[in-house]
Amino acid sequence: MQSGYRRVVVKLGTSVLTSGSKCLDKAHMVELARQMAAMMKAGVEVVLVTSGAIAAGREHLNYPSLPDTMANKQLLAAVGQSQLILAWSQLFSIYGLHVGQLLLTRADLHDRERYLNARDTLNALLAQGIVPIINENDAVATAEIKVGDNDNLSARAALLCDADLLLLLTDQKGLFDADPRNNPNARLIPEVQHIDDSLRLLAGGSVSGLGTGGMATKLQAADIARRAGVEVVIASGHHKDVISGAIGGEAVGTRFLALESPLESRKQWILAGPKAHGRILLDDGAVSAVCDKGRSLLSKGIIAVEGKFERGATLELCNSSGRVIARGMCRYGAEALAAIAGKHSDEIEAILGYDYGDAVVHRNDMVVLETGAI
Ligand SMILES: Nc1ncnc2c1ncn2[C@@H]1O[C@H](COP(=O)(O)OP(=O)(O)O)[C@@H](O)[C@H]1O
Ligand SMILES: N[C@@H](CCC(=O)OP(=O)(O)O)C(=O)O
Numbered sequence: 001m002q003s004g005y006r007r008v009v010v011k012l013g014t015s016v017l018t019s020g021s022k023c024l025d026k027a028h029m030v031e032l033a034r035q036m037a038a039m040m041k042a043g044v045e046v047v048l049v050t051s052g053a054i055a056a057g058r059e060h061l062n063y064p065s066l067p068d069t070m071a072n073k074q075l076l077a078a079v080g081q082s083q084l085i086l087a088w089s090q091l092f093s094i095y096g097l098h099v100g101q102l103l104l105t106r107a108d109l110h111d112r113e114r115y116l117n118a119r120d121t122l123n124a125l126l127a128q129g130i131v132p133i134i135n136e137n138d139a140v141a142t143a144e145i146k147v148g149d150n151d152n153l154s155a156r157a158a159l160l161c162d163a164d165l166l167l168l169l170t171d172q173k174g175l176f177d178a179d180p181r182n183n184p185n186a187r188l189i190p191e192v193q194h195i196d197d198s199l200r201l202l203a204g205g206s207v208s209g210l211g212t213g214g215m216a217t218k219l220q221a222a223d224i225a226r227r228a229g230v231e232v233v234i235a236s237g238h239h240k241d242v243i244s245g246a247i248g249g250e251a252v253g254t255r256f257l258a259l260e261s262p263l264e265s266r267k268q269w270i271l272a273g274p275k276a277h278g279r280i281l282l283d284d285g286a287v288s289a290v291c292d293k294g295r296s297l298l299s300k301g302i303i304a305v306e307g308k309f310e311r312g313a314t315l316e317l318c319n320s321s322g323r324v325i326a327r328g329m330c331r332y333g334a335e336a337l338a339a340i341a342g343k344h345s346d347e348i349e350a351i352l353g354y355d356y357g358d359a360v361v362h363r364n365d366m367v368v369l370e371t372g373a374i
Helices: 026-041 053-060 070-093 106-110 112-127 150-160 197-202 214-227 242-247 265-272 284-292 334-340 345-352
Strands: 007-012 045-050 099-104 131-136 165-170 231-236 254-256 278-282 302-306 314-318 324-329 359-361 366-368
Touching (some): 007 150, 026 070, 026 242, 045 070, 045 112, 045 150, 053 070, 099 112, 099 150, 106 112, 112 150, 131 150, 150 165, 150 214, 150 265, 165 214, 197 214, 214 254, 231 242, 265 324, 265 366, 284 324, 284 366, 302 334, 334 345
Parallel strands (some): 007 045, 045 131, 165 231
Antiparallel strands (some): 231 254, 278 302, 314 324
16 A cells, blocks of 8 residues: 555544444444554554444434434433444454544633643554544533534544544545535536635535534535645545545545645644634724734724633634634633724723733734635
């Protein structure tokens, strides 16, 4: 196998694990475990992000008719996760491999110390040749602390463990120019160099009722990963030898090229770790200063402040039409920011009675997502 990849995150969607049915397809899971074990034998480190807990819970409890509440989903995940990890543990043991389970929520990624802790655990498992298996901790994660879908979770896992390839396996051959389920003429897009709004429009949600997020969340995941220098491939989990093919650089599915100058580690965390607690709308001058001139954000360029947040919170910075153009940590809380919005930096102290500096969001605390974003 020809591969420049050292460390790969493989994400398996519910659609792959169930092969479109209502139960785990163990015969296919063993084939996927075989492929991952072969890669590990060839010297590539593999981290598995697996969905399927809720599906496995339903199967194990013999498809109970439960009201569709959050508590019942958590019940299914609690039952199903143990079945899922048991299945993976048995399947990898066929190839002489141990597995280690990490159940994460956004809170684990939000807090920088917990983030680094999770990273240490991942590295320790990989150093011992143990397969780290990650899923969201659905049994305890409420909407507030959830990443929400395993595509986004796998991108964060790829950043966490400094992977060089993220392989998103699903029930389609890759990203098409329309959802192939509704459009028989849809064509596969073999390579993506830039992710922009026109591409986002092509990527729809999940219509099968099995997966969460569809192609839309896969595109979000691809965007996060490639900004951190991670290549991404979206491909079919049922394509023959798909894992070795993608790792070997073969043209399977849709390949997203990584950005040439990836973000440094702290900025990767700003991008993917904390949940945004608010939004600020910027005027055109501020958008151009932030996006094109590499400047910090000053209070003068703020048109509006949305949300309740404390000083130090991560915010979405939007242009005047509401499109997110950057993410950054704000040096002022929501109330203070609303009071100084549109005002000159010299006036901050007189208005607030204190001054944390001219830069409301400092350049070093900001990740710019677009250039020419007015
Ligand atoms: N442009 C597109 N190209 C391919 N698939 C798409 C597109 N837009 C929406 N989809 C849908 O995304 C689905 C895959 O996502 P999802 O159901 O969440 O699966 P998984 O469980 O693998 O995450 C496909 O079955 C397809 O219907
Ligand atoms: N954490 C959930 C899966 C969430 C999810 O994103 O599912 P999918 O879109 O099938 O990858 C579970 O284990 O059932």
